[in-house]
Amino acid sequence: MELLSIGEVAERSGYATSAIRYYEREGLVDAQRSAGGQRRYRRDVLRRLAFIRAARTVGLSLEEVREALATLPGGRTPTRADWTRLSRSWRRRLDEQIDALVALRDGLDSCIGCGCLSLRRCRVSNPHDRAAVLGPGARWLPPLLRQPVDGG
Amino acid sequence: MELLSIGEVAERSGYATSAIRYYEREGLVDAQRSAGGQRRYRRDVLRRLAFIRAARTVGLSLEEVREALATLPGGRTPTRADWTRLSRSWRRRLDEQIDALVALRDGLDSCIGCGCLSLRRCRVSNPHDRAAVLGPGARWLPPLLRQPVDGG
């Protein structure tokens, strides 16, 4: 078997066919076509999809995945060096997320039993203290944690 | 000033007026009305909104907030004991989220430079190993982390 059908790619990658077509529309993967117009994939699409899944798992948006893919030279399969480079930035991102959650947990601890929920004093519920609890670098934590500091 | 207008509540709570009206539609807060039909709030709506913000910050959905509010007896303002009880379950949730992220980070570490992205071997990109990396309890991590174990 030379080329893979979309169903086979779906089976092996764990993605739904609709997701694979969507990624194609979004320019994240591409495909050849059979005589009758059906998609046919080279085997290395699986590696590309694995890359996408890893990136999404770490929390990148598809837009960011697109950018990451663009830093891979010349459309070739990522080498170990490419992967290592990207892994480092992902690791940093995870560290930030973990730090933000730990800070939030500590803030919550300081709330327990404090007679809290005062808009003025509570670090968890006070909109103006959000930045202090979280620091500047946090990404894809719950949307509230990403609200602009000045609130709205 | 006896009762607050929606603008004042918005100002003090940090929520947009549209959000406050939305919460009312969703049954999370309620309001009296002026002679002319405008919303008038008792001051304790601020406490309720602070509660909602804290819950959302910790990652609860509005549906879960609704359920949490329902466990507060008799529509009265939460006491310190109520708050403590809820805080404990939130703390557990944060612990789970942190554990899940740490596990993911460790999985990523084990990927760096491993010539990875093999669908068979990689813990980050292999859809079938997601459960192993995360354990059963993780919530509101990126949606991918919450996919059913069997994939789709």
Place this chain on the structure above:
DNA sequence: ATGAGAGTTGAAGTCAACTTGATGTCAAGG
């Protein structure tokens, strides 16, 4: 050659949590 099942497209739907827009009413200072 044929029928089942896999694949095609484009448009529309989903979900959560709100926001925005259109259109009209209320409240209050001057």
Place this chain on the structure above:
DNA sequence: CCTTGACATCAAGTTGACTTCAACTCTCAT
């Protein structure tokens, strides 16, 4: 009284990442 700004409702829009639907068309084992 009158204007201005806040408030009202209801419907529709937003965002991201897909899924679902309707209506056809291909492929391949028999």
